[in-house]
Amino acid sequence: MKTKNAIILAAGKGTRMKSKLYKVLHQVAGKAMVDHVLTQLEANHMDNIVTVVGFGAENVEQALGERTKYAVQKQQLGTGHAVMQAADLLSDLDGQTLVISGDTPLFKAATLQKLVDYHTAKKASATVLTSIAPDPTGYGRLVRNDIGIVEKVVEQKDATPEEQAIDEINTGVYCFDNKTLFDALKLLSNDNAQGEYYLTDVIGILKKRGDIVAAYRMADFDESMGVNDRIALAKANEIMRNRINTHWMEEGVTLLDPKTTYIDSDVKIGSDTVIEGGVTIKGNTVIGTDCYISAHSDIINSIIHDEVKITSSTLEDSEMHTGSDIGPYSHLRPASEIGENVHIGNFVEVKKSFIDKGTKVGHLTYVGDATLGKNINIGCGVVFINYDGTSKHHTNIGDHAFIGSNSNLIAPVNIAEDSFVAAGSTITDDTNKFDMAIARARQTNKPDYAKKLPW
Template identity: 65%
Template sequence: MENRYAIILAAGKGTRMKSKLYKVLHPVAGKPMVEHIINRVIETKPTEIVTIVGHGAEMVQEQLGERSQYVLQAEQLGTGHAVMQAAQFLEGKQGTTLVISGDTPLLTAETLDHLIEYHQGKQASATILTADAADPTGYGRIIRDHVGIVDRIVEQKDATDEEARVTEINTGTYCFDNEKLFEALKKIGTDNAQGEYYLTDIIEILKADGEIVAAYQTKDFEESLGVNDRMALAEANRLMRARINRQHMVNGVSFIDPDSTYVDADIEIGSDTVIEAGVQLQGNTKIGEDCLIGAHSRIVDSQIGDGVKVYASVIEESIVKNAADIGPYAHLRPQAEIGERVHIGNFVEVKKATIGADTKVGHLTYVGDAILGKDINVGCGVVFVNYDGKNKHQTIIGDNSFIGSASNLIAPLTIGEHAITAAGSTITDDVPVNGMGIGRARQVNKADFAKKFPYLNDSLKD
């Protein structure tokens, strides 16, 4: 098999983005654009990947890590100049080189494979990935001769009126014979409207040398979208999310309203799960089978088991086991682990806590830095008081316990199995197995005191 190489162009700052974040690091469906690109490139099985970095070089390198080699394009002098920087790694090597921009996140590995295969089948020195655009404004045009052979690429700023009417556009992705690529790069100049080294000029140079130049047209224009501003970024997100949701539906997931459901790349969802409108599934999240993720829930970096129901709640960096139900309006903060068949009700917040199977935390409760056993009932308005102003402390509650409503559990604290706390108690000492903790003042009634209370005084005189 012929050696394959890839050059990823990721040096531009992206001034039209008007952002402190470098262009290729802007996220599409939860991942930086350049992350999408390198993942698709890796699927084509290249021998070497070279990423051209410039603005934000350290951040791009941190994102891509050891999956690529890097070359700094210190001065931004055009796409041709960017590719020249890869010579130290690739010049003189035999094989096929894919050149791809880091701001085209919608390209698929399938399209890239077809491009490479077409290039090799034609024995071409260069093959351009093209697309047919309803509105080609802003794109370089593919100019063909009278028999349909590619003659040259003309940039928008350099196009005549006739050339500007051409709808076949250059996507900015190419395949080259690697040796001929670097030979031709030595011949390009800056005689154009931008005064830059255009990579597209290589096409004319190769043609003048009698080399074969081909063009492979993708069937899906959407793949060619280059992201240069916020409008294009929003469109790339819309298209990517539609693609992601469509694939989940093919795999047996039901979306009530796919257009208003936001699922990041690489999210896993089991079959027969129902995703309602307004749901956001983000990061490294896995949803099991037969789940219901209710409208406007947000789940981030979490693992959700089978048969789980989530109603209008937020779950972050947590684990929810089979058949549990969450919400509405619950918040699982990082390191919450919810056991099988657990009920977490409305306005309950859980943080860094493990809750055992069949336990119920119904409503208006905060559970933090705690270990709860199995089959516990936690009443309304319970507060796990875990912070003393300097340090966090843990509360442990044994199986089959009953925590009365409005209990304040002052950590560090252990409540034994089958134990009870009386409603309205502030519990500061451990409660033994089978015991009951009561921490409240004895009620005293004051006869006729209401007559002295200013708020009621006037009404009682009437």
């Protein structure tokens, strides 16, 4: 049976990144570069994907999990040597194998599929994905003969002055007949300037024995960008974010200032949502339709239902239901859920709490480890005191309760439905339905006492 296979080359240390983090795990638009590559290959329904790892292998395996098989390159002896490490997993299979670098996060699934289709149509043993580079410095060059037939691929350091003048570059992506690839790898030599086994030399080996070698030229050079340093990483982020923003505007989302709007690659957004500049939306966030997100909001791994308004606030691992609003300058910390038509005003922090339909938390309040029912009013300056120095404790407030301003609710405590907490109270005991709880010292006025004070 013919199989569709892919090899991701991800063994390089990436010294130019000057980082403790393994190169291919640096993120572009919120996702590791190698994860971007794997995602595009998965979209093309590969039968087998092998990731060749070296430095930091365990970190890559942790990041990608069981979505790919792994081969280890213990010594970094070149791209050809890296592909050899996948032999035990792939060499006996009939079919095609696509080879791609793990530090090229901008390739699209459609481009990779076009390469495979072209390779099939040409009945080639190998097909090189190429592009025209505005500045080809640093890239391998594709050398053709006078009638355009592929002659060889030559690395920059091994190229003659005439070859260095060529602007058609090797993107580092190839499609091979699988068994032909692994047979040719056995003939590789490291007799070159770097003393490495170049995958590009397979092209020359196949040419010498008369195999068909083709080259598919892609239109968008930006897709081929490899990331080797922080400058290239910034450029890749810029390209990816522009691509993401363009996609969502085409899908009916209004971005008032796309240049300052940062949306990660796995985010989903509904139509007719409006997003102002200076907004960051990260992780696996899902935003519904007809929402409004104002400037300087940060939303991380959260679910935002339809018709939600977020004003200059931060949401982490939280959920806001239809018609609710928050801000300005409020913070939903992880495991918070805000019900329908709930109002969270300014300078409110909510942590690991559920707030049900129609409740209002207007301003200057901390809600931690709590369950709030429907149509509750929380006054200004209320503090849910959830920590006793050792353990966290829970507060429950029933439907239609009223919590007066500047009150302290010392957990664990239960405020019954329809009960009333007077302003300025420190509540330590449960209440019953329709109770009014007041817990503060009675005011005493001392006539003329102020005359005795030194000022």
